[in-house]
Amino acid sequence: MRVSVCLSPLLVSSLAVSAMLVAAPALAKNAPTPAPAISVETLKDVTQTLASDAFEGRAPATPAEDKTTAYIVERFKKAGLKPANKGSWYQDVPLVEITASDVSPLTITGGKTPVSAAYRTDLVIGTYRVVPKVAIKDSDMVFVGYGINAPERGWNDYAGVDVKGKTVVILVNDPDWRTMTLDGDFGGRAMTYYGRWTYKFEEAARQGAAAAIIVHDTEPAAYGFGVVQSSWTGPQLEQDTPGDHLDQSEAIGWIQKPVAEALFTSAGQDLATLSKAAAIKGFKAVPLGLKASVSFTNTIRRQASKNVIGILPGTAKPDEVVLYSAHWDHLGRCDAVKGDDICNGAVDNASGTAGLVALAEAAVKAGPARRSQVFLAVTGEESGLLGSKFYAENPVFPLAQTVGGVNMDGLNVIGKAKDFVLVGAGKSELEDLVKPMVAAEGRVITLEANPERGSYYRSDHFSFAKLGVPMLYGESGEDLVVGGTAAGKAATEDYIINRYHKPQDEYDAKWDWNGALSDLRIYYGLGHSLADSDRWPNWYPSAEFRSIRDQSRAATK
Template sequence: MRLTILALLATVAAPALAQTRPAPAPAPAISPETLKTVTQTLSSDAYEGRAPTTAGEEKTVAYIIERFKAAGLKPGNHGAWTQAVPMVEITATDMSPMTFTVPGKPAQRLAYRTDMVAGTYRVTPSIAVKDSPVVFVGYGITAPEKGWDDYAGVDVKGKTVVILINDADWQTMGREGPFEGRAMTWYGRWPYKFENAAKHGAAAAIIVHQTEPAAYPWAVVQSSWTGPQLELDEKGDHLDQSQAVGWMQLPQAQALFAAAGKDFAALSEAAKTKGFKAVPLDARMSLSFRNTIRRQASKNVIGVLPGTAHPDDYVLYSAHWDHLGRCDPVDGDDICNGAVDNASGVAGLVALAEAQAKAGPAKRSIGFLAVTAEESGLLGSRYYAEHPIYPLGHTVGGVNMDVLNVNGLTRDFVIAGAGKSELEDLVKPIVAAEGRVIGTESNPERGGYYRSDHFSFAKLGVPMLDANSGQDLVAGGTAAGHAKAEDYVANRYHKPADEYDPKWDWSGALSDLRIYYKLGRMLAYDGNAWPNWYPTAEFRAIRDRSRDATR
């Protein structure tokens, strides 16, 4: 029902954008050689996995600037190619076991990496949580607009909260439910859960890992949450956050609950219902570790194609350049090269810059933003959105690219988080002109809309399209596309095996990029278009305020 209502609202909103739009010039060809060369270069071992604040970053930033210059862009930050992003790197050392004690029972000691992972956002030399009472808070959601509060009636200050991943209705196959059913919302994402636990004063917040609702296996958690961790370097050193945050494996959670005389499965089922009351467990948690702290700036890279008639209005393309650097070795290989994620997206950014520059300047300026530290929690895009080079009230909208399709042409083009902005109305005829159809998300439970850099802009009101190829391959159909997508998640995502393959089929990526090109060109060519969020979208009010401030 929700999507139907939004679609009706969209038909009212869209004509205002389309009435007098002029037709931009035909699109120059997108270069497949650029896609191959940039992806292969950035994902080579020489770039060491492109971890921020490393030698790999220096090479990456220099290469992107070189390609932006060659494409014909101008420096995008008042004569400079980069924006400094102040970062603090925290590396946990001397990690103790995460120990749970239940009166009269043997202590349960969870081993680091295999049973649990943990860290902190606090910039402090050491962390020590000792005998912290444990409380199960279900999905850890506080959503007043839905009448939902998993923390109602319980004081968790100084305590350890155990939290389920995803939303309470993630097992609903449709989109009906308090949290959009199968489609994960922001409330289902782990950053939200840690943020909300901290707001309630929790000393520690531990998420129970389950592969299906998390949308990735334990190996991804292990590789992402061990080694150096990055956060923005801000006043206060994040001391308002919980002392420790982390994950634990499902069997360990089940054993903890059983030792405390509780049934994990039964309580998880109860947590799906509005009005669920948090359950204190007769258990206490202890955990300690030391932190090595390093403060160092990373960089966003930005180039611009200045506009002619409205140079102070901007259309943005974005992609993150970073990956994990060195990670858990597989067959002796410890470099997470990040070829698909997201050297391919940066390659798309460069290819679009080349095409837009060849077409010549539009009425509005077009910015090309390669951001840092997406893998650390969207830090580079968050910093840009909070410290914009181009005022957000003058940022028309744009496209974010996180992973290009290297599996071949698909019949479908899928919009993540569909039903939110008028960009969807603008892109639909462009998709149709490509001979493709708008499809539905195959795995909405993965919460893709909230996991990439466009979300940093959305939270502050700027509509950014996050859309790409679906799984209905022209050669092989949905079954083949789904198999390839699942194989990538299981075997290459955030692992050393995400490496460049000369046998990749770039035809799907090229079709997607033509769509991105035409949408961006349309927005840049039409000086009157200001796409907004649909009236029911959570970002509408802040967009209206930012636009009102420019009038």
């Protein structure tokens, strides 16, 4: 799940200009079809049930998964959907679970003083490789700045250095993340995929690094180290694919910034100085003259997880589908806080799953549309969008016949907002189609509060976008009807600091669901307008996914 916080004054003007630049002619002026009443009782009931301790945090490939997916099927049936996968409600998603144990401290030698990083408190570490043991011994360390190789931008942090078999130390986000406008080699404040931690590990592996360690810094990472700790410890899931991921680095992880500073000091370097240098084009990687050692053993378990798929078949063009998605999984058992070791994931994403059920109920009440409407509850989002990635690569309904849709990752439970935020704005024509729905709610469209967080790349819609399917990712902003932006910002910060990916993300009977209901009416209006029309919304010409969509659609004609 992604989270957002308030807009800086400088960024407001930059984003406003950006919005004008990316705007495309509206595709439709018609008023949206009013949504059937969306049940707040369904939202409360499904969220409270899935977020209860009985579901143990809904970790995939655990006994809690069977209970979770069975409950979603029960609610889909009750709503009036039909099983979507050749008579089955499920799509098997092959996963491999890797649990590290006996993790040694990361020891760093060869400098002025030895440095040691303790597992969990100073460091989290693991591997994508499906192997019983990892042992990095006296691996040369190299600082590679932001760890980016982007030929089209004239940027290569690995130029002139051979990191094969070595340990690379990497900064999180893009080189220009501190820029408070959208101008720069990597789009200024708005994160590109090059800034995501997933990319940095992918590139380190392509460069042959034995180990890749990211320096954790709260602002550019978009969350505190506690989130990294809860997400990266305990059983870790990956897609189970041929080759056992042996093309990946032996070890990947994050290190606390103060420990990284000590590491650089031991090497006779200064992290802050090198970080500034790394933000300038032409930066050259810096061998640190240090050696890293770390080891751990892995318990390996292969088990299929499940996506849950229901359908309301279309009347005229049943082979063309509109997609609604949300992830059902969360972290399961996690590091205890005040004796509570269940990360219940009430907002993230029991609420989104509840929204999926409520939208299914509304769609069935309205009756079938011309096109089919598919409701997809995916697994493994918290482990790297695994369920949506598997579906997108192995679709039950061809992506070339998937019109577009909506993804939900955490509903608004703090009250109705005056604004509706488009995440990753400037990409698809769905942004034009949704305007009448937002206006009908008496709300205005705004852009992301903190584009440096790279939210567009952090939820399940991205799996579909990469393969060409336009998916709207929009949600309530922070300008609340009651309390304004001050109340919205306070609620967001409270969630990020005290609840996000922690046991405190629990159901609260005092939640205000009016914001969620308003958002869901927007989602319903967009989905229904697509399902009852012949439109094929595309990406804007400048969007990185346009060519993929054009190719897939051309193949159907």
